[in-house]
Amino acid sequence: MLRPTPRLSSRLNRTEMGWREKIWQINWSLIAILTAISSVGFLTLYSAAKGSLEPWAVKQMIRFAMGIGIMIAVAIVDLRFWMRHAYGLYAISIILLVAVELKGTIGMGAQRWIDLGFIQIQPSEIMKIAMILTLSRYFHGASVQDVGRPTFLIPPLLLVLLPVALVMKQPDLGTAMMVLMSSGAIFFMAGVRLWKFGLLLAAGLGAIPVAWQFLHDYQKKRVIIFMNPDQDPLGAGYHITQSKIALGSGGLFGKGFMNGTQSGLNFLPEKQTDFIFTMYGEEWGLFGGLFLLGLYVLLTAFGYAIALRCRSQFGRLVALGITTTFFLYFFINTAMVMGLVPVVGVPLPLISYGGTAMLSLLFGWGLVMSAYIHRDLPIGRRGGLDD
């Protein structure tokens, strides 16, 4: 009896997986860490509302539940699907960014939101993910030699600069920096030579005086205040000064849950969004801060582990790109509230109150999870469709 040649290994050479099998593959530890971080957020939002689930904590919990659902859905979708539609998503993001530019709702003095009727979306959030997918796809098929050719690097560079320019125009300096930096990380991981980064950096520094001209007044002010926050403690430097007071007064062990005076008495601006870490730090002290930082580092480490275990370059780049974006989120936010970097509108991931960020972050982790589930899936040069 002739039987079909058995496959060498069911694990190594498969191109298809059933959804049941995928669900079995879900990395629950990762979800546990995400849940732990988000729970810190719920508690802090509860405290920020002076011991009430309203108005923030409950909504945040619902969004988290939705986000986890989206994340699992994204994770189960074949990684090749995301690769295949990377450029499309990028194109859509660009269109949305332009749309926002043309007729965006004014929010926080910047055009960032687009109202689709049932949901308000922030195209720049989608762009963060689309950018990672696009670059990962671009570099997926590139050999080490390809990456070494400068001409090969010009298209992705343009792909990066176009949305960055659009986001800057909104103006959203924080997101622009984030896109730029996470893109840089992917370039780096793809094997671009370090001296090329040096060259780019030098060019970038040289462009600073030119870029300064294009900055809005409030952005210039923020940078100046960052340099010397004490000069105007009640004016524009207020945020940083009050944030440092709140954090510092927390001390080693904090003032205790629900006992934050500075945030509780509204000395702290934006305590439920961008400055939530300050509130958390005031109440839980240095140890609380280190605990949260530990969770973030653990999550980052998971992202690295998944990236390193991935067989496909696309999966590796996506996992690392998302992880790096996430890292940049929490680093920039915490460094900002501690007065290490200028105040830019970057939320504390999974903790700051806000729907879009929560959903897009969990969408991103869904992609990382997908890379984990499909870690052994070899993907050909063109997304495995022509293999």
Next chain:
Amino acid sequence: MYHDNDRSKLFSRRALLLAGGKGTLISALIARMYYLQVVEADRYAMLSEENRVSMRLLAPPRGLILDRGGIAMAVNQHNYRVLVVSEQAPSLDYTLDALSQIISLGEHDRARITKEARRRRSFVPITVRENLSWEEVARIEVNAPDLPGVLIDVGQSRFYPLESLGAHILGYVSAVSENDQTNNDPLEELPGFRIGKAGVEKIYDMALRGRGGTSQEEVNAVGRVMRELERREGEPGVDLALTLDLRLQEYAAQRLGDESAAVVVMDIHTGEVIVMASTPSFDPNAFNRGLTHEEWKELSTNPRAPLQNKAISGTFAPGSTFKMVVAIAALEAGAISPEQTVLCRGHTELGNIKFHCWKKGGHGSVDLINAMKGSCDVYFYEVARRVGFDKVAEVANRMGLGVPTGIDLPNERSGLMPNRAWKRKALGQPWHPGETLINGIGQGYCLATPLQLAVMTARIANGGRQVVPHVARDLITDKDAVPRPAPNWPSCGVSQRSLTLVRKGMNAVSNEPGGTAYRARIDQEGMWLSGKTGTAQVRRITMRERETGVKKNDELPWKERDHALFVAYAPEDAPRFSIAVVVEHGGGGSAVAAPIARDIMLEVQKRERARVAEMDRKGQG
């Protein structure tokens, strides 16, 4: 497969590098956290306390002022204010419109309120109007549902229920001005805080104020009070009981009527001032409320000086009331004996200057008692000439003239008892012998306050003890009131013989027919008074005028009329009270001042008798 292995290795290497970079950043975060929360923790903890805790001063209630019978003379009144909190008013204009239907609200007020509302945080109450009547408060309360954001607030303000009665002793309170000397009392910083500006309100200000309490409040970033952390109640001000008897004070004020006058009645043994009236008076409530420009102008330019307490700040030539002091000085010096007589022919001469007696035809031959009884000027010219004025002034000082009495009231004047040294120093001129004569009848340079005259009389009546007058019943320290110790006044250093003789002369003035105050005597048994009239001339009478006839007071403008004075003590047989009455430009002492003194002294003694009878009745019951 393309060189996936190379790529994989490269990826791993670079992942390690990237992780290293991230590790560095994380380290920086931890270091920063450590710096903020450990190294600088104390500093930030302090800053955070400052951020949230605000101290508020609580004004203590000001001490009450009562008369000797416990009748309130100065109280704290609820001051109803209507406030508006713009945060709670959907539309400030609407609320103010509705409010102006109920209470009068000028355009000026409205402009001020809207301006303040723009400037202040929306939860800060803004005063719409103060000093609302009870009726207005009620109307606002009834309409409260239609007045969103409107609050009624109760503050305290000083109120003097008796208005002008006793105003000079009470003084008044008003807002702290830049010129006031401060006592480093934080209360003075409170907006709307009032301090004593005159009278006992001023002199016992610190005790009346009390100690401010504090309230530590937790405030949020915009200054809204969230809760009280700690409250330390202050101490209310000391209640001040005066020695004044309000009923007598009222009687005296009525008796003085529209005259520009002053009367002082005091206890010759204790120094308690029972009556101190100065007319015209003023309403101290006006100062608390804030005077209008017109009111102030009227008060400050009125020639009868309603703001001045003439009993202690008005100085007058004592005239003939000074003759007791001259007599004592002469008796003490042995310059005269009571039996020696002087012939009065209506004038005497020194060098080629004529010195006139008030009685044109003269008194004839008079001894000490008769000279006092008829107030013979010629007799006292002679006596003064014999003893010399330096000695007279020295005795006068011991009797309480020319030096402040030391009463517990601000702005006491010391009057003037001249001597050679003073004249040389003040005027740079030598003493003329004639001045001894003029000053010997209480004219010339001599000046005394009504209070000084009352004290002088008291010291004559109490046997030469240097009683010091006071208006606060108790000894008041900055935070307490303790009963005064039993008085133990030092002696004036005057012999009882001289004092007895002088008292005998004063008895003759009032109780012997022909005495200058005989018509103003008291007939009631045991209430007899002994006194001395005085008429102080304020203008010079020329020789020509004397020839054509001295003008009557009625014919002169008010400012040129004589001052009418009278001093007395009573009862004659067992002295208890002394009185001094000065009616500025009032005319003759015997015609104007003595009847006033008699009426008041009678009232004082009747009241004292009633009081004693009451105590006896209670003692028996």
